Amino acid sequence: MFGCQYIWALGIIYEVVSASVSQTPESTILMAGSDMTFHCTASPVLIHSHVDVYWWKLGNQASLQPDSDGRKRFFPFTNGATSFQILNVRVPDSGFYYCGVRDSGNEILNGTGSKLVVHASPEPIRLIPKVSPINTSALSLVCEAAEFYPESLTFTWYKNDSNIVTGISTIQKVNSEGTYEASSILKTTGPAESGIVYTCVVFHLTLQDPAVAVYYDSISNSDHEPTPIYLQISGYTGAALIFLTLGAFILMSYKLSKCNA
CATH class of the missing domain: 2.60.40.10 (Immunoglobulins)
Structure with a gap:
């Protein structure tokens, strides 16, 4: 809006428009x-x-x-x-x-x-397996997000199609650039199981759909004969089907929660 002042002189009105x-x-x-x-x-x-x-x-x-x-x-x-x-x-x-x-x-x-x-989006996310030097049967999975902003971010873990709620620790901090760094660690205490699919799902304001990272635990036993190739293919195919089914379930649940919010 321009500021205006009016001046009356000799019966004539002049409009003086101030700068803005x-x-x-x-x-x-x-x-x-x-x-x-x-x-x-x-x-x-x-x-x-x-x-x-x-x-x-x-x-x-x-x-x-x-x-x-x-x-x-x-x-x-x-x-x-x-x-x-x-x-x-x-x-x-x-x-x-x-x-x-x-x-x-x-x-x-x-x-x-x-x-x-x-x-800033937390993508891409990385899922890094780490084996304990003390207990080689125990497996730790580290799910790392890229630097993100704003602060609020959620990790969710799945073993095959079951939600994991225990054995999880999450670390989050702000860095010198004002962005956030976060990682979630899943520790398994039981013996490793072949053919298990672990999934890390990340929710953040910047993501239209959740970000997903997958680890497929395919353990080979040196005391046994090599697994026939067709069973390996079948195993990976099964893992892929589990991942696709789980992904569709997560995506549907996320969109329903947004609609009901």
């Missing part, structure tokens, strides 16, 4: 790796003026400048408008951004501000 600066978008959420462009527009009274434009991020004392990695781009003031772009946004880029316009040495006119929130 607006910004778009007002607020946006992007995934890490995307490009973000902020737009700054000055009121018509400044269109034909010689102006200096400044950009800064709330909380930083100095105005933004081009950086060595070339991620920040500044566009010239043309026809009353200018833009500022950040390439390959990262979680630390989140914050409030402002443009300021100053004409002919006058005070800087601040823009309305633009809020940027950057999210």
